[in-house]
Amino acid sequence: MSSIILLFLCLFIGIGIQKINNFPKNTAVVLNQYILYVALPAMALHYLPKIELGWNLLLPASVAWIAFGLSFLLFNFLGKIYNWSKKLTGCLIITSGLGNTSFVGIPIIQALYGEEGLNTLIIVDLPGTFVVLSTVGVLVATMYSNQKGTGESILKKMFRFPPLLAFLVGLSMVLFQIDFPDALSTTFKQLSATISPVALISVGYQLKFKTYGKHFKFLILGLSFQLLILPFVILALFYFLLGKTDLATKVCIIEAAMAPMITGAILASTYGLKPELSNMMVGYGIPLSFITIAGWYFVVEYLLG
DSSP, X not given: OHHHHHHHHHHHHHHHGXXXXXXXXXXXXXXXXXXXXXXXXXHHHHHGGGOOOOGGGHHHHXXXXXXXXXXXHHHHHHHHHTTOOHHHHHHHXXXXXXXXXXXXXXXXXXXXXXXXHHHHHHHHIIIIIIHXXXXXXXXXXXXXXXXXXXXXXXXXXXXXXXXXXHHHHHHHHHHTTOOOOHHHHHHHHHHHTTHHHHHHHHHHHHOOOOOOGGGHHHHHHHHHIIIIIHHHHHHIIIIIITOOOSHHHHHHHHHHTOOBOXXXXXXXXXXXXXXXXHHHHHHHHHHHHHHHHHHHHHHHHHHHO
16 A cells, blocks of 8 residues: 555645755756666666566567567558558657666555565566667667668667666576675665655656647547557467466556657657657557556456455
8 A cells, every 4th residue: 555655646746846946957867867766776676687487488488579560560561551640659659668667666566565576577578678678679760761771879878878788787687597786685675765766756746737638639540559459469378378377467458558768759759750649649548548557457467366
């Protein structure tokens, strides 16, 4: 219950400080940078060395890749059928295909499934969502914005991404079966504990409810895919097809139901892919996702036990 209270309290704090002039306009940028450069890498360095490698990790790692792949296939197909602009198609592919598996996902998974759920989340998030964002996400943004990009530039961006670097360090430690000393590991854990409140305050600070009527049908389409269709696909694949009922499967389904990724929306906006629609996907998607995630949670608990 305390995690749920913290979740909504921090979200409303973020919304409230939008009106306080003492906070600079780049407050959300600073908070997000802290999470990306400090807290999220600390989380990876704490949890990853303690994970035992096995085939069971492939399913959590695949969630983000499945999501982005389906988003690309669907919206690229619809874009051609209905003659959408490349920028509109690219915007929907990125914002609908990348879920907020960390900034919103971490506090929600922690509230629903505790510390144990974070072991699965870190696999969904780092080798999944953030690697997708750093590679094919950047590639799609470049292709659909008509900007030139090379394989070398994509690799540079990927290997300069702190969470990915921390993931590679953590993965190496898993392979060699070593861990940090207890004091250092505990320090990483304490830093990672700041993710939830800081991320939610950042999310609340960035929430904007703009009413651009011409985008609403695309907003509904994108959010319907991300909040309803995608988690159903993961549920069907993992539970109905593979028969998985463990905690990791539950976390994967809930993670698949997350709202659009803030960093993904920033990527789309940076490349000129319908910035207004990108912001609407986040602004409307995050509050709405609290309702749909609650629904998926009851479905998952009823079916998987």
